[in-house]
Amino acid sequence: MKTERLYYNDPYLLEFDANVLDAKPVGDRIGVVLDRTAFYPTSGGQPNDLGTINDVALVDCIEDEPTGTVVHVLQGRISGDRVHGRVDPARRNDHMQQHSGQHVLSQAFVELFNWPTISFHLGVVACTIDLPVDSVSREQATKAEDLANRIVQENRPVAVRYLAQEQLADAGLRKPTERTGDVRVIDISAYDRSACGGTHVRMTGEIGPILITRIERSKKQARVEFICGNRVVRYAKEANRALEAISQTISSPPLETASAVRTLWDEHQQMRKRLEDLESELLDHEAAQFPVKDGIAAA
Ligand SMILES: [Zn+2]
Structure with missing residues (x-):
């Protein structure tokens, strides 16, 4: 039985009840499989959620692709078949801001320069997108940053849609998808459509500011490092203190x-x-005062 993903349709849901389907060792810990979960497992460049299940800390959350289940790796044991999960709200909100911001920034590079995003990584400090070009100038990055921030300020709705395979060809997806069956599409109103299983905000205004912090070249690709939302506010405070x-x-x-x-x-x-x-x-002056004769100082 697959795990029902509650975060697919409600990424703002932070507490839920579920039944335990299975418990198995994962390394020296216990991995619990539930019939439904609000915890996002690591996948698609986005790290997992954290939180608690029956007040026991979640240390990892893994996608088990062959079975379609989510494995919740816990710090200790839990008892009973019925559990209550609580998602860490700050971490979830941060990931929603970074991941939604990535959709907006990736589409900005497409609209302005026709550069598709090859890969995305959401890191602890910053996020990166890789573009298939030798280099990105600061001026080009600033144009993309400006367009992305305009889309944020316009506070556009972000909808989740499910499209059948036969609808995909005309769906105007930013990037073709290899997913089978019905495909989950994140639709930023009149701006971007991408097949994605991650957690996103419902209005672009919730992303907050988007800032490109670094541009680097790596193997015929350019890597753009960026931060969104509360991370930009924290960065601005630290940068301001350093400048002061x-x-x-x-x-x-x-x-x-x-x-x-x-x-x-x-x-x-x-x-x-x-x-x-x-x-x-x-040295020249001292050498002139003490001439050397046959390797021995004359004085
Ligand atoms: Zn996404």
Whole structure:
């Protein structure tokens, strides 16, 4: 029996009751299979949810593809056939913001430059998308970031639809899917349609700001690192504190510190070169005072 995925139709559901179908060892822990679950298992670039089942901490949540079940790996044992699950709300909300933001940003690169996203990874600190190009300039990244933030501010509805295979050809999906049977499609109103099994927000405004933090090249691909929502707010606070500290140290307004540090660095390099020249001159001077004859100092 497959596990019913409650998060498919209600990603805001954080508590649920379920029946235990199976319990089996996973490493040195116990993995519990339920008839229904609100916990998202690691898949499609999105990490698993955490939380508790009957107040016992969930340490991992795994998709068992051959059986279509979700295995809940618990820190300890639970008793009884009926359980109550609680999803960690902060982690769920964070993943919804990052993953929905990824749909918006990926489509921005398609609309502006026709670059499809090859892969996506949601990390603990930042998320990445890989694009099939040698490089992405800061200017191009900024254009995509601006379009993505406009879609967020327009607060567009995000709907979940189920399409039959014969409907897929005309569905206008951003990327073809290899999924069989009915396909779950995430539809951002008049903007993007993607086959996806993850957890997403219901309105784009809930994603919050989207910020590209880094661009790097890797094996004929460009990797764009980004953060969304509360992560951007935390980042802005930390970056502001760092700027304030630099600003006080070098007595320059925070937003002018980059050019001020550049000037200081150039001066530092010139001073170092001058010091090296002076040391060299000093050595020459000392050598002239104490001439060496046959490898022995004459003085
Ligand atoms: Zn998704």
